[in-house]
Amino acid sequence: MLILLLQVGCYLLAGVGAAALLAILIALYKSKPYPLITRHKDEKFFLDTDTIKTIEFPSLDDSPTLELSVIVPAYNEEQRLPAMLDECMAYLAQKTEKQPDFSYEVIVVSDGSSDSTVSVALEYSKKYGANKFRVLELVENRGKGGAVRLGMLSARGRQLLFADADGATKFEDYEKLAEALASLAPEWRHDGIAIGSRAHLEDESIAKRSFFRTILMHGFHTLVWIFAVRSVRDTQCGFKLFTRATARKLFNSLHVERWAFDVELLYLAERLQLPMTEVAVRWTEIDGSKLSPFWSWLQMGIDLFMIWLRYMVGAWRIVASEKKKN
Numbered sequence: 001m002l003i004l005l006l007q008v009g010c011y012l013l014a015g016v017g018a019a020a021l022l023a024i025l026i027a028l029y030k031s032k033p034y035p036l037i038t039r040h041k042d043e044k045f046f047l048d049t050d051t052i053k054t055i056e057f058p059s060l061d062d063s064p065t066l067e068l069s070v071i072v073p074a075y076n077e078e079q080r081l082p083a084m085l086d087e088c089m090a091y092l093a094q095k096t097e098k099q100p101d102f103s104y105e106v107i108v109v110s111d112g113s114s115d116s117t118v119s120v121a122l123e124y125s126k127k128y129g130a131n132k133f134r135v136l137e138l139v140e141n142r143g144k145g146g147a148v149r150l151g152m153l154s155a156r157g158r159q160l161l162f163a164d165a166d167g168a169t170k171f172e173d174y175e176k177l178a179e180a181l182a183s184l185a186p187e188w189r190h191d192g193i194a195i196g197s198r199a200h201l202e203d204e205s206i207a208k209r210s211f212f213r214t215i216l217m218h219g220f221h222t223l224v225w226i227f228a229v230r231s232v233r234d235t236q237c238g239f240k241l242f243t244r245a246t247a248r249k250l251f252n253s254l255h256v257e258r259w260a261f262d263v264e265l266l267y268l269a270e271r272l273q274l275p276m277t278e279v280a281v282r283w284t285e286i287d288g289s290k291l292s293p294f295w296s297w298l299q300m301g302i303d304l305f306m307i308w309l310r311y312m313v314g315a316w317r318i319v320a321s322e323k324k325k326n
């Protein structure tokens with residue numbers, strides 16, 4: 001009886017192993033070396049709320065015409081978005097008062113939301129005008145990475161920041177990121193990334209979190225370290241600032257559109273040896289996260305492994321480094 005059970009166990013294990021291997025091989029076989037960035041026709045335009053006309057977004061390849069673009073990915077964020085936008089717009093207006101040559105835009109990217117995220121955002125566009133505030137409505141959900149990318153590709157700034165819709169980071173801390181970025185890259189043609197970081201809050205957050213979430217967090221950090229990024233302690237903070245030159249390189253090379261996109265971005269930055277620095281930011285955990293603790297972490301773990309494997313075997317390549325060779 002025991003032997004029979006052992007035999008069944010071995011077959012089962014071998015079956016699962018073979019299925020996993022097959023899945024990996026299929027994933028490798030189906031990978032395209034460079035990302036295919038799809039953009040529906042309607043996703044190329046924004047509504048000018050003054051003239052009620054649709055206007056085509058500019059391209060990240062164009063020369064910049066503003067100082068700062070803020071990209072806010074938003075998926076079903078009708079509840080959390082207003083507080084974040086109020087804080088952000090108030091800060092930016094105040095900054096312009098002190099520094100009249102500072103110019104900015106905010107782009108809310110609705111990631112195929114099914115609630116009233118788009119109409120909430122359009123109210124802001126009406127209030128502030130489409131020069132300062134634009135809404136990019138994706139017709140189909142891509143995941144946070146996909147939404148951030150399309151926002152970046154439509155932006156006009158010399159610097160580009162992405163910031164989560166829940167306002168977890170104190171927006172004012174952009175100031176610290178901008179200072180850090182300026183010391184890495186004096187102008188937009190130079191490369192540089194300033195990464196908002198919650199690493200200094202780790203002990204505090206462990207005290208508040210459940211044991212299970214703490215284990216998941218350490219497991220995730222370890223996987224990131226093994227497979228992808230070694231020089232950044234907090235890869236996941238939704239507050240990162242790029243120069244335009246760096247945004248062009250990274251967002252045209254990015255493959256992952258789901259949660260692990262931050263890790264791929266930083267992995268690419270390490271491979272391309274782009275200057276980057278982590279900057280401590282103030283952070284408040286906001287209720288309503290859409291990351292389910294277990295399944296999202298599992299998906300991210302698999303994504304991390306696949307990022308490593310695909311680049312290792314050359315199934316994925318870096319657009320920017322190919323360009324450099326030519």
Ligand SMILES: Nc1nc2c(ncn2[C@@H]2O[C@H](COP(=O)(O)OP(=O)(O)O)[C@@H](O)[C@H]2O)c(=O)[nH]1
Pocket residue numbers: 072073074075076077111141142143144145147163164165166168238288289290291
């Ligand atoms: N869950 C989810 N969030 C998305 C998606 N696309 C963009 N986002 C945005 O990603 C940001 C972070 O989401 P959040 O649920 O607060 O995640 P957490 O703070 O990492 O726990 C928010 O601005 C979301 O609106 C998507 O497909 N799913």
Ligand SMILES: [Mg+2]
Pocket residue numbers: 164166168286289
């Ligand atoms: Mg959040």
